[in-house]
Amino acid sequence: MSATWDLPDYDDHEAVHLFRDAESGLSAIIAVHSTHLGPAAGGVRFWHYPDSTRAITDALRLSRGMSFKNAMAGLPMGGGKAVILADQAKTKTEDMLKAFGRAIDSLGGRYVTAEDVGMTDNDMVVIRSETDHVSGLPVESGAAGGDPGPYTALGVFLGVQAAAKRALGVNRLKDVHVAIQGVGSVGGGLAKLLAEEGARLTIADVSIERARAFATQYGGEAVEADEILSIEADIVSPNALGAILDEQSIAALRCAAVAGGANNQLATPADGQRIYDRGILFAPDYVINAGGIINVGLEYLGQGDEAEVKARIAKIPERLEQVWQESAETGAPSADVADRIARRLIGRA
The missing domain is CATH 3.40.50.720 (NAD(P)-binding Rossmann-like Domain)
Known part of the structure; x- marks a missing residue:
């Protein structure tokens, strides 16, 4: 496998973190593209990849897209993305999600996660038990947050x-x-x-x-x-x-x-x-x-309610x-x- 910075989709990313927790079976990648505007925000994708290079490439492409998305949406957040490498059966356990939460927490707030393909707001609740740096949590009606x-x-x-x-x-x-x-x-x-x-x-x-x-x-x-x-x-x-x-x-x-x-x-x-x-x-x-990240971004930042989310989405x-x-x-x-x-x-x- 080529070095990460030799891959075509490497775009001067600030960091690419690889995590492995043998006990839970977690294999995950967190790519931080930019923190110029704030913490690198972007969801976590739970997906089965044919090989690790495909997974890293996905994380690189998606994290760059999040930098651009958050900037164009006017959010004070940078861009990052995570992928959890699922097996062919897409086996997901609470221990695996908690291990991923600990991985996020080890970055000290440089990366903020939320749900993406293969993940739910209930998964975010489990991850939240190990780190504060998570959004897309279930919320009361009228509040920002929840399923993006x-x-x-x-x-x-x-x-x-x-x-x-x-x-x-x-x-x-x-x-x-x-x-x-x-x-x-x-x-x-x-x-x-x-x-x-x-x-x-x-x-x-x-x-x-x-x-x-x-x-x-x-x-x-x-x-x-x-x-x-x-x-x-x-x-x-x-x-x-x-x-x-x-x-x-x-x-x-x-x-x-x-x-x-x-x-x-x-x-x-x-x-x-x-x-x-x-x-x-x-x-x-x-x-x-950008509507989903506007929703979970404002939730994480504590800036406004559902009405504010929809007002910002209306500017797309x-x-x-x-x-x-x-x-x-x-x-x-x-x-x-x-x-x-x-x-x-x-x-x-």
Whole structure:
């Protein structure tokens, strides 16, 4: 395996920590990209990786995205991310979660965790028994915090609205055809919000049964997972895992815009240019999907309630418009424009 700093996704990260607790079976990575604006905040992903290099690469990419996401969301927090390497059965135990909490605590507040793929707010409660540096805990109604998924979905929904307005020239989503890839916490929440506005939905998921269930519930159509990115639609919305927009899939796109909640949608930096060259509007993922971190970030900081969270999420379309306008004026892909703005905010211009 190459040294971490030789990997393509290493971006002058401040630290990459490897943790192993043999007794509980924990193997985890915590990547701290930047603490320029505050403690490195980002969730923990519980996932089975084919090898450790893939896991480290995921942590590197996701932590960099969190630096940019938190900066663009106006949060006084840096960017970090953790991954817990699950076995094929995805065995998760309380002892493992407690060991992970101790690992976080050993960093002295430089990293703040919350839930991501494979984790729940109840898992955060277990981790909280070993460290204060955790958010996304169950909260009372009206408070900031809890499951970030619905807040991410709300931000993505507002971003899809903004994309429809700019790319299609429409002020409402009725009859706008949206192809949704992935109906987990975020994609499922997005499907509900879009259906309420009268959008036409085509849905795919790694589980075709789940896709069919959502399609039945919201009056849409279900297709196989490998078909969704080439569906003819107004907007394609990736809401599963990352690196799904590459040379081949971008060439197959038949849409006016791509706007979804998945992290790190572009497989390589060159893919932002590829989408731009095709004349397809792209919503940079860490701008559109910031709703969840806004929620758990304000919870951790103790700044405001649910109303404040939603008020800040409502600014996501404004940030997207800023990026798209600069892209139109400069001829640079929106992905590059967003990166440039975010790097300036974290002192890496």
